[in-house]
Amino acid sequence: MKDLSAYKNAFSALETPFYFYDTELLSRTVEEVRRAASKYGIDVHYAVKANVEERLLHIISAAGLGADAVSGNEVSRAVECGFPKNRIVFAGVGKTDKEIRNALGIEAFNVESLQELEVIDAIAASEGVVADVSLRINPGVDAHTHKFITTGLEANKFGLVPEEFQAAADLLKRLKSVRFTGLHFHVGSQITDVQDVFGQECVRANEIANFFESQGLALEHIDLGGGLGVDYQTPDRNPVPDFELWFSTIANNLPKRPGTRIFTEPGRSIVAQCGSLVTKVLYIKERQTKTFAVVDAGMNNLVRPALYGAYHRIDSLDGRGASARKYDIVGPICESSDVWGTDREIPECSRGTLLAIRSAGAYGSVMSSSYNLRDKAPAYFSEDFNK
Ligand SMILES: Cc1ncc(COP(=O)(O)O)c(C=O)c1O
Structure with a gap:
């Protein structure tokens, strides 16, 4: 660097x-996120939306990270740049039928509404496959960040709210062409209040996980989304964000469940600097x-x-x-x-x-x-x- x-x-x-990209700094950042993630047993999916440059995506996929996509084209770009399809998760409130059909075979659709769950089930059935799905939850956690990049409040369009949890559990048990794999959260971006915001997210995630488990729905993973902030004021002082603080906050606030893996989806913190x-x-x-x-x-x-x-x-x-x-x-x-x-x-x-x-x-x-x-x-x- x-x-x-x-x-x-x-x-x-x-x-x-x-645009000028310091690829040595990106490699250092990816190394550090991997080191911290393996220390705390966390599986990292890079949020492709932050930057889709193919050269950068190749560096990130070569390091073994999965990908988090929010459109069909992002799923395709991730696959073209070396991310295995079964390590790609796909969120977004407005997935089209075509995007869903083309993405079948990914690690999980992060489903944002009950209606979308039924649509994915119907499309998977028509293709003769079963789609792995995870429910995106709107946890009601304030990310203390700019209102345009806050996503986890009832006023935001994302995810399912508590009133819908029982219906979601019933639907998941009834539908034949979707398989429940876990829960997905993402409370916002450029979060600098790391321990407070991610700590609260973990507490809510744990309560909600308890509910779905009590319904007989086992969780293969809990995905806590992205959001770690970066130092825009003095980037040379902090070229690599504090992944250790983020992941240790998760480890300290989310009780371990046997058989449940923890995912995160950093975007900004991987590529901003x-x-x-x-x-x-x-x-x-x-x-x-x-x-x-x-x-x-x-x-x-x-x-x-x-x-x-x-x-x-x-x-x-x-x-x-x-x-x-x-x-x-x-x-x-x-x-x-x-x-x-x-x-x-x-x-x-x-x-x-x-x-x-x-x-x-x-x-x-x-x-x-x-x-x-x-x-x-x-x-x-x-x-x-x-x-
Ligand atoms: C679902 C989801 N995951 C991950 C991210 C990445 O967030 P960040 O770039 O703040 O890490 C976003 C960004 O808005 C997102 O919407």
């Missing part, structure tokens, strides 16, 4: 903006009260700041020796929300200065668009520069 400014000369020859969006300063606009640095990356390349007011650290790759100045760093898109950061103190920059928008590996490229008919940012990988 090298400091980004070490790539400055190589980057200067490339058209901006582009290895990615940067590299952009160039196009123009400096001096105003009486502030100075704008207009860059060539826009909200179409990385929408998190415009969508959630998310913070990304911005580093200058050219700034050695320059004195610091405050800028509002803004993109080229015709929207006032196309702002990377206000009052950011960085070394004085000018037309052509390269900036790196950090921690952009998760929910960056995957959420990009061609709004304003702009090009999508291509991807480059550190291992290609380090040869």
Whole structure:
């Protein structure tokens, strides 16, 4: 893992903006998640939605992680990139018939409603197979994170609520072409209150598991979803998230059940820190009260700041020796929300200065668009520069 400014000369020859992925850091992160997971007996499924770059998926699948998909295309992409089909779980409130049919044979459909359970049963029956299903539960746990990335509250559209548990158990016992394998939870994303939020999730998961077991439904796994937060403020200080804290919290709060495995589905914590969006300063606009640095990356390349007011650290790759100045760093898109950061103190920059928008590996490229008919940012990988 090298400091980004070490790539400055190589980057200067490339058209901006582009995503840069530090594949050495990704490998280190995957190694660490594996180490911590095996210590606590946890089975990790990478949440593909966070980043679908094939090169990154190959690194993650080669390390032996399973995959968590939320669309039929994600299931296909995961299979193409080396994840065994029987290590893929599939969630999502709106699975289509075609997506269900094509995914038959996966490790588990994380079923989000009673009606979906009946639909999967009918489709599996029509194909002459039995589908493994796990129930996605809405546990009523507040993730203490941004409301757009909170998923485990009754107000959110995900999963089954307690009033539906008895009907779900009855249905599972009656239907012939689905086989119950476990329970699935996911309370939210960018969770930094790790012990409190995941501790509560485990307590609820245990109560709900007791209910389904009391109905004679054995649990092969309990899937606790993803959500571990990353350090967006100081990514160089914490390039690898604290998987040990997350997994030890699970081990301390979820009583072990013989024959029941524990799954997790990290997305952001695997890929966020290895990615940067590299952009160039196009123009400096001096105003009486502030100075704008207009860059060539826009909200179409990385929408998190415009969508959630998310913070990304911005580093200058050219700034050695320059004195610091405050800028509002803004993109080229015709929207006032196309702002990377206000009052950011960085070394004085000018037309052509390269900036790196950090921690952009998760929910960056995957959420990009061609709004304003702009090009999508291509991807480059550190291992290609380090040869
Ligand atoms: C069902 C499910 N699992 C896992 C994840 C991954 O979450 P994160 O990237 O916060 O780890 C998500 C993200 O929203 C999700 O919806």
